[in-house]
Amino acid sequence: MELPLTTSSHATEQSGPLSGVRILDMATVLAAPFGATLCGDLGAEVVKLELPDGSDALRGLQPIKDGRALWWKVANRGKLGITLDVRTPAGRDVFLKMLPSFDVLVENFRTGTMARWGLDADTLFRHNPRLVILRLTGFGQNGPYSSRAGFARIFEAMSGFTNLNGFAGGPPLHCNFPVGDAVAGLFAAFSIAAEMVRLRDDPQAGGVEIDLSATEALFRLLDPLPVEHEQLGFVREPVGNCASYTAPSNMYRSEDGVYFSLVASSNPVFRRLCIALGHPEWSEDVRFRTNPDRVRHVNELEARLSPWFQERSYDAIAKALDAHSIPFSKVYNIADIESDPHFQARHTIVRLPDHDYGSLPAPCIVPRVAGRELPIPRTGPDVGEHNDMVYGSLGLSEDLLEELRSKGVI
Known part of the structure; x- marks a missing residue:
């Protein structure tokens, strides 16, 4: 005897791919x-x-x-x-x-x-x-x-x-x-x-x-952990909000205390980031031309980026980043999620x-x-x-x- 277990409306075409399981x-x-x-x-x-x-x-x-x-x-x-x-x-x-x-x-x-x-x-x-x-x-x-x-x-x-x-x-x-x-x-x-x-x-x-x-x-x-250990002798460790495989990829704080995450790891995006910040010459610096270069010199790179963000309001930062299609987001709490128009629309x-x-x-x-x-x-x-x-x-x-x-x- 089968149990009548349907918990919602009667089974229809809209019942889902696991209907009947x-x-x-x-x-x-x-x-x-x-x-x-x-x-x-x-x-x-x-x-x-x-x-x-x-x-x-x-x-x-x-x-x-x-x-x-x-x-x-x-x-x-x-x-x-x-x-x-x-x-x-x-x-x-x-x-x-x-x-x-x-x-x-x-x-x-x-x-x-x-x-x-x-x-x-x-x-x-x-x-x-x-x-x-x-x-x-x-x-x-x-x-x-x-x-x-x-x-x-x-x-x-x-x-x-x-x-x-x-x-x-x-x-x-x-x-x-x-x-x-x-x-x-x-x-x-x-x-x-x-x-x-x-x-x-x-x-x-x-x-x-x-x-x-x-x-x-x-x-x-955690796919890369075993292979990078065997082939490179590298044991991945915590590095704060940065990453050991890509740069820039970090958490930043605006002048008005807003934390936001930003990723500009590909070379085209990094070039656009430099333009957005008013420093296109950074992308031509030999230390920052490619992602491996930026990872090796992440401290020097962050010494330029972090102060720039700390001197400006989040609204000003967001406007500049949006204008150049830079991936970023304020760090949301649940109240932010609830009020976000994108989440509301979906x-x-x-x-x-x-x-x-x-x-x-x-x-x-x-x-x-x-x-x-x-x-x-x-x-x-x-x-x-x-x-x-x-x-x-x-x-x-x-x-x-x-x-x-x-x-x-x-």
Whole structure:
């Protein structure tokens, strides 16, 4: 029996490329659930499975208002919410009964945890031979660190990513957001979509286990690090807001205290920058003619650029840079994003329907496809909000559901 999992309007041509894909998301916190949410944005039908006590740590992370977890609401948008303690025999039985209704199972428990609950891969595949099992952990399913708990800042540090952030001679810096979780979630969504293509192309194909290491996902972004180390003996280190591969590329401060980022790394753009600043001769200086030259002499170059910007208002700087098509941007905070006419024109912030607050703002669905307008999802579910709907579709009687509630199974 298939579950009626559609969370928005009835399926149409505008339902998204993953329409018809059913995902059971039993992962916690952010990385793996974010991957499931991205699939939901593109039409997949996602059921969020939690423990009956609602102890997912994301429900306790700021921002919290009126005792309600706002991050949870936007991070798990578009999902149906059920509760089930799969660690109990009764919960395990219910879990296996509904497994054939799903195409994908998303989990992020420590390696071997599911097997200890009697939910090893062989058991899962017996109940659904075409199931895609996505296992997202900090360090993967094998190796000396496979049993370690994974947190974004840990695998950001271990991947080499954190070592690139900060100022020369100072401590490495973390970002005030779990970037590693977001990157891992992107890889999770990509992995799920890839397997759905494979299964749709071959009706006889079997399911698979996806072993997604969050540390490896983040490291995958850092293409040049291994090759420059092997071939050049170079270990990339933090260099503040400059870059060790291109120049000028830096953060500058105007006279009136506005910080902005500017990139003029190609030779034509650098020449236009010099003209914009009233110093076309800089582009003919032998130290600055090419990007490699500018990287080697970045300190001398910055000694010219930074004072120029510090002596002028941001409005004057922006006018000069715009007039010569120089890539730059003020460093935006969320208030800047909300008020920017470009983001407003593209509806980059959408409003998710919410039963507590009417609606809540959140980032739009990405990417956009010409001629397709996907429905806006509702906010993430309350604990067990859709138990009756989902379990009722499985044929579980009200008496049995009440018994499971009384035992703390759902």
